[in-house]
Amino acid sequence: MAPVLDGLGEKLAEKWVSASAAPGLLFLAASAAAAVLGHDHALDGGLLRERAGHWAATAEHRPVAGQVAAVAVVVLASVAAGAFVRICAEEAAVRLWTGDWPRAARALDRRLTARRAGRWTSLQREIDRIRRATPAHHRQDADRLRIDELTARRDLIALARPTRPTHTGDRFAATESRLRGQYDIDLAACWPALWLVLPEETRAELRASRSRFDAAVTATVWAGCYAALGCVWWPAAVVAAVTAPVAWRRGRRAATAHAGLVEAAVDVHLRKLAADVGLAAPPGTPWEPRLGTALNRLFRKGA
Incomplete structure (x- = not known):
């Protein structure tokens, strides 16, 4: 059991580092370059190498404990930056993408x-x-x-x-309205139960498609960070100008793919859900709306 847990821990650590620490470390490096070069010497690689060499020489004369502490600070700062961006993406940027805007x-x-x-x-x-x-x-x-x-x-x-005010928000909303029109199903109420009866390969594909959408949203937040950094170092603004439209296009494609997969999962597995909870399928065509009505009654718990 221990080797299995060790292997799982290594995989989770690798995923965590790549998702949070690596983008954060890259942004910290860009921030350091911005602090050294500014607008006046934005592309002066010689100045940057000189300053980096000075920092390295200074670090060599410090005690080992001090060097370890400096590395730890850099790693923690990069992880903190990556975690902050991911939180902003999950709590704010997704709401902007999906049209769930604040009252203001x-x-x-x-x-x-x-x-x-x-x-x-x-x-x-x-x-x-x-x-x-x-x-x-x-x-x-x-x-x-x-x-x-x-x-x-x-x-x-x-x-x-x-x-909704956004294309992505309407794509997700359209999935719910189309399924309601086809089956008279309340997707929000029935989805947790449907998830439990989906085959593992279907759930894996749904997770992957959602991850692609989340990654694109996170990339737009990083683009915003580089745009802000561009106020003091213009190459960062160029990075933002390139990253933002690419992330936007990828996000729209990922949202469309994810919404389509959710809709297909309901189309293919709705009757299996009904059979598993003991509801007899009514006679008629596969999109008989009475099936959705019965499932709504069950999973809303009478509400």
Whole structure:
């Protein structure tokens, strides 16, 4: 048992260091370079090497205990920086991405949501107009292509009528609304139980997709930190300008993939959940909404 625990501890330590300490150490190094170079000597590698050599020579004359303490301070500072950024990402940045904004931003929230909803509704009305004007069996190729084009433009905004000020927030919200429309299921109430019946490979894929989204959100926070550092050392602002759009695109793709996996997990395993809790599947098609209604009643505990 001990070797297994030792191996697990090593893997967890490696993951922890790579997730927190390494990005924090890189940011501390950038901060040190900013303190030495500033804007006036932003790319002066000779000055940086000279100052680093001076620090190394000074450290050599210190006692071993002092050197160990200095290394420990650097490691702890890098871990603290990484942990701070991860907390900011989990507690604040995710809320910004998903449109769960604080009360102070409610006015902006309403304006952006109304704007997104207006664009989405306008496209949906045009789609409905074409469908009403031409029955499906009489529809020409040009009409079909026009409907496909409008549908693609609508879905770029959101898969369901927007209710959030951000694309990611609407993508997650659309998963709940689409599943409610298909099965009449309350995803928030039923998801913990559904999670327990999912195969391990499905749960692993869901964890991985969520981790990719969280990593992208964390990268945007790091980009903000480098942007702030750019006030005293302009190369850091360049790093932020490159990192932020890449992280934004990756985050949107990861959110879309994760929401799609959640929706697929419900589609594939909802009846298994019903069978495991002793609910007989009603007759009819697999998307019979009475199944969702029965599961809601069970997992809401009558609330």
